[in-house]
Amino acid sequence: xxxxxxxxxxxxxxxxxxxxxxxxxxxxxxxxxxxxxxxxxxxxxxxxxxxxxxxxxxxxxxxxxxxxxxxxxxxxxxxxxxxxxxxxxxxxxxxxxxxxxxxxxxxxxxxxxxxxxxxxxxxxxxxxxxxxxxxxxxxxxxxxxxxxxxxxxxxxxxxxxxxxxxxxxxxxxxxxxxxxxxxxxxxxxxxxxxxxxxxxxxxxxxxxxxxxxxxxxxxxxxxxxxxxxxxxxxxxxxxxxxxxxxxxxxxxxxxxxxxxxxxxxxxxxxxxxxxxxxxxxxxxxxxxxxxxxxxxxxxxxxxxxxxxxxxxxxxxxxxxxxxxxxxxxxxxxxxxxxxxxxxxxxxxxxxxxxxxxxxxxxxxxxxxxxxxxxxxxxxxxxxxxxxxxxxxxxxxxxxxxxxxxxxxxxxxxxxxxxxxxxxxxxxxxxxxxxxxxxxxxxxxxxxxxxxxxxxxxxxxxxxxxxxxxxxxxx
Numbered sequence: 001x002x003x004x005x006x007x008x009x010x011x012x013x014x015x016x017x018x019x020x021x022x023x024x025x026x027x028x029x030x031x032x033x034x035x036x037x038x039x040x041x042x043x044x045x046x047x048x049x050x051x052x053x054x055x056x057x058x059x060x061x062x063x064x065x066x067x068x069x070x071x072x073x074x075x076x077x078x079x080x081x082x083x084x085x086x087x088x089x090x091x092x093x094x095x096x097x098x099x100x101x102x103x104x105x106x107x108x109x110x111x112x113x114x115x116x117x118x119x120x121x122x123x124x125x126x127x128x129x130x131x132x133x134x135x136x137x138x139x140x141x142x143x144x145x146x147x148x149x150x151x152x153x154x155x156x157x158x159x160x161x162x163x164x165x166x167x168x169x170x171x172x173x174x175x176x177x178x179x180x181x182x183x184x185x186x187x188x189x190x191x192x193x194x195x196x197x198x199x200x201x202x203x204x205x206x207x208x209x210x211x212x213x214x215x216x217x218x219x220x221x222x223x224x225x226x227x228x229x230x231x232x233x234x235x236x237x238x239x240x241x242x243x244x245x246x247x248x249x250x251x252x253x254x255x256x257x258x259x260x261x262x263x264x265x266x267x268x269x270x271x272x273x274x275x276x277x278x279x280x281x282x283x284x285x286x287x288x289x290x291x292x293x294x295x296x297x298x299x300x301x302x303x304x305x306x307x308x309x310x311x312x313x314x315x316x317x318x319x320x321x322x323x324x325x326x327x328x329x330x331x332x333x334x335x336x337x338x339x340x341x342x343x344x345x346x347x348x349x350x351x352x353x354x355x356x357x358x359x360x361x362x363x364x365x366x367x368x369x370x371x372x373x374x375x376x377x378x379x380x381x382x383x384x385x386x387x388x389x390x391x392x393x394x395x396x397x398x399x400x401x402x403x404x405x406x407x408x409x410x411x412x413x414x415x416x417x418x419x420x421x422x423x424x425x426x427x428x429x430x431x432x433x434x435x436x437x438x439x440x441x442x443x444x445x446x447x448x449x450x451x452x453x454x455x456x457x458x459x460x461x462x463x464x465x466x467x468x469x470x471x472x473x474x
């Protein structure tokens with residue numbers, strides 16, 4: 001075998017890790033989603049997909065969305081959106097994600113949190129840019145947004161930068177600050193991503209080596225990020241809230257979490273959750289707490305991956321879907337094709353859009369190992385992006401007005417050509433003048449999505465973003 005052959009074989013060994021990291025991340029998300037807001041432990045641990053009903057929109061404006069087995073939430077949707085924002089050079093394009101993917105996601109989001117939905121709408125304002133998307137409402141504040149919404153979509157950026165930690169840090173910062181301004185969100189995205197990079201590259205895992213690697217990367221992350229002009233300007237704008245000082249404090253917090261992993265390996269898993277505050281209301285979705293417990297679980301059950309995943313899924317009171325998604329991504333990053341678990345393989349086989357995850361994994365792998373012949377960059381300015389969305393909104397409204405129906409073809413700005421597969425109409429509990437309409441579309445790429453809106457008897461499409469787009473454009 002020549003040196004070139006050995007190099008090619010080494011590259012191919014990574015492919016299974018790329019695809020399985022994405023697949024098992026989505027599996028974890030799907031398994032844990034139905035338990036995210038549970039208060040009672042199920043009579044038997046959940047180890048398979050469920051069919052369940054989710055109330056969307058609250059008591060006075062809500063309707064019931066039926067979640068089928070193997071369907072995934074916003075965590076996975078935004079992972080896929082991030083992957084589409086990576087260009088053929090392996091760089092994350094924040095303009096493409098912020099001005100196209102993020103606002104378009106509002107049409108089909110499932111389970112999106114307050115902060116990220118607010119960020120998606122705020123980016124539509126004329127003065128907002130990807131690096132100045134500063135929102136503030138009575139419920140959420142950009143500066144204090146330290147949840148795991150950035151970490152949960154950072155997997156593609158980690159995969160495409162397995163051998164380039166500096167670019168990983170810069171692109172993780174860019175990805176995070178589009179929606180979250182607190183150090184916990186940014187550091188959480190780096191923490192889970194750099195752990196995944198370590199697991200992809202190493203056949204043997206040493207807890208001390210992993211901890212030292214993570215800490216070294218985190219301690220250098222701020223200075224590396226500051227070398228980027230856009231990020232440096234963003235950091236300067238945040239200094240009124242002592243960003244740099246809080247960033248260093250948050251790294252200290254993470255170091256404390258990591259230093260106590262070994263002390264908790266012999267204890268019940270819930271003790272480490274308590275130690276990181278991952279079961280407390282204020283910290284339940286913390287970017288650092290949730291990523292730390294995911295790392296703890298993968299290290300404790302490294303040779304029993306299904307146990308790691310099911311432990312995350314069934315830890316009632318925690319952010320079950322996101323933590324399970326993190327754990328799944330880490331399992332795939334380490335074990336790749338060599339997962340000796342019939343249950344996990346069965347879950348993969350019945351996952352929504354399975355083939356699309358494999359295609360995305362191959363795409364990121366090809367970029368990283370320079371096997372792509374295409375050199376098409378994704379950069380788009382805000383005006384052009386919004387004009388594309390405006391054109392899409394026309395077709396979207398026609399769908400909700402039922403000028404389009406089952407079997408008709410639509411063309412989405414980022415998801416491409418798709419066919420309407422189904423239409424559902426749901427009553428809204430306390431509103432006789434509105435119904436909720438849901439259209440399932442299967443795209444040629446392999447992704448499926450449920451486009452939804454409340455629609456009045458007069459045809460007003462409540463979730464349309466056309467007004468915000470018009471204000472931004474004209």
